[in-house]
Amino acid sequence: MPTEVVAASAANSARRVACAHCGLDVPAGLVVEGAERQFCCAGCRTVWDVIYGHGLERFYRIQESSGAAAQPARTTGRRYAELDDAAFRDVWTRELEPGTRTAELYLEGVHCAACVWLVERLPRVAPGVIESRLDLRRSLVRLVWDERDTTLSRVARTLDSLGYPPHPARDAKTRQARLEEDRKFIVRIGVAAAAAGNVMLLAISLYGGAYSGVEAAHGTFFRWLSMLFAMVSLAWPGSLFFRGAWAAIRTRTAHLDLPIALGLGAGAIAGTVNTILGRGEIYFDSLTVLIFLLLVGRWVQHRQQRWAADSLELLFSLTPRLARRPSGEDVPVEALRVGDLLEVRAGESFPADGEVTDGASTMDQSLLTGESRPVPIAPGTRVCAGAVNVSRAVQVRVEATGTETRAGRLMRLVEEYSRRRAPIVRSADRIAGWFVGVVVSLAVVTFFVWLRVDVSQAIDNATSLLIVTCPCALGLATPLAVAVAIGRAARAGILVKGGDALEKLARPSRIVLDKTGTLTESGGGTIEWEGDAEAKPLAVALEATSSHAIALAFQKDPSAGGVHRVDGAVHSPAGIEGTVDGRAVAVGSASFAARRVSETPHWASSAQERFTSRGLSAVSVVVDGRIAAVAGVGNPVRADAAAAVTELRRHGWSLAVLSGDDLGVVISVARRVGIPPAACRGGVTAEEKVCAIEAEVQRGPVVMVGDGVNDAAALSAATVGIAVHGGAEASLAAADVYLSRPGLTPIVGLVTGARNTLWTIRACLAVSLAYNAAAATLAVTGIIGPLIAAILMPVSSLSVVLLAFWFPTFGEPPCP
């Protein structure tokens, strides 16, 4: 019955199988008929087995309830033998008590509450592990294990099999120093808060006493106590500002610390004199609150910078620290020289760039390129540091080490560019330079003008000017507004590393897109077929053995899932060949196919041209030595892409595409979303991308959107680098912004949010400056005394805080 056939095929094509681990669609070619659980990749299967094998299936319930986006597991299957090495043990691990050691490892792939739960259940999965504590924000796990029961490499393999490939964290000393610094900062804030709170309590009594009357002796007692607390606050947490101001004076630069120190100093001296003489105002309440609020602002800013530095560390931990000579002797990578021979066993990372001299294996370059399909290597093949040797031991002659390797150069670029970034705070410092000049001259003028009337009046007015104009709001407004915006953006799935990125994104400039993943749907796509229909199941069966983007499209085809015998499939970058049901089949690019047939028929070459011109990749199918069919494979353009491009244009942005794909494909996709062909470049390598971006930056600000580590240098070379969903872990380190949702719509949200944030900052600065101008006028003319000035100052800070919170910046994410 024909109707049944139609219904069956429709059901077949609409059938979606969810992976038991990550919940994403399973490619049709990988669906196992009749199996209870289906997996989208080997990584997910491994992780699922480990999780269920140890009764940890609650992981999935936690993941569901935490609402985190699913991620396919990435296991590498490495052996981590280098972690057991004596040299490594001495440097990277520490003995706690006889028999137990501790170490810290960076983990790839941790992203949600369920990951914390799973990693911390490690003692149940890996015998011998005593404790496992994960720091989610830094992706850093602290392990304690019993040396008699397990080895670090075994623990590392377990973490790997859970989908969290570990890397030794670089330089324990630097991190310890940073930790100490952070702790000191928190102590400062705590002391400042305690001092401010206590002084405020005393101040309320004093202000109350000023109206209802207070015994003179009690008043004096309270004033002396206030001074005691204020001195603690000034000498301990407040010393930060005086040291900053002193450094600014010595280097003759304008810094926000200078006006702050001036205000604090003037207030402290005036307050102390008045306390001792027992007359006038003491200002200590304002001073202590000021110190506390400013420290909070600094802390918020400090934490953002620390986050950016931490993710850079992750990038540096990707290459191994030890190498093995063929004699079996281990050497630190720093001791390697060009020409040295190294042995790299299966499952280890290459410690340096070089050429394979002996052995054949496959390598996984996914850390560097984001492409997870292993590439075959043989004597003569160039290998890069950071790539993983998958199947067999090989010998490598070193050609470049350390910072000279491709990965090293890339990381150096990333570090260099990120150091060159000027933080947004600079603009506040610029304003501060003017501010301090104006305030000091005004104070001097006020003092001398009032000196002709009365000495004490002159001192009072000059002091109230200095206090009332203290740039509290100025120092608080920017960090606070940025912190609030970054927090809201994170909830909307946009991770912003620093305020400077928001400042730059607020002004429309040029956006350069990497085609894949931003304009088109990722992972496979549609297939158009030309030629022998009978060849299709054969091609689909062959492609089911690969995880290449084009193969994924074949696997989604309705005819996938049939039973075929595939033998000896050989993968190369241009295509696959093998035997399917006893017939020799090859599927690949036009040139790949041309090498396997005596001649390419006319209909085939015209079909190839036609597909390419429409933006599809042309794939030729060779069966038994002749071209049986040509398939056009392409990724459909995202539904939201055209609308988002129009929206960005409306805001004044211009768009360009810079892609590694064929130019014809790029132009055709770009045209469909409304980007003119003149703004498109195709067939660009990673190195050319960096050059192109650098050239663009010369002409004006450029925003680069990309994924993969091979884009990392281009991302950091751009004014603002945006890494998109699904990219390689380490591209996060190079980017200023990471979008956890796919497509162009989040970019629209990002630029609108950035613009709103800049408006918030401006509004805060405007309010604080207008307030300062008005208050200064009143102080100079002597209308307000120091008491009113001391009350007005916290009011100004409060107004700025409220403004920063109330101003809309990043909206809530639209429902997916």
Add this chain to the structure above:
Amino acid sequence: MSVIYVLVPVASLLAAAAVWAFIRAARSGQFDDLDTPAVRMLHDDEEESSEKKQAPPQQ
């Protein structure tokens, strides 16, 4: 009202003790990681109840 000369210093000493406790907590690393404990706390709570119901894993 001269009791104030005793009470206020006593209160200040209490405040100093609180500050001392805070400094000790900060130096021992209590505030190093402010994000993970928030999610960890929820897990530990749930685990007690679910583990009681759950049969031991078969292996």
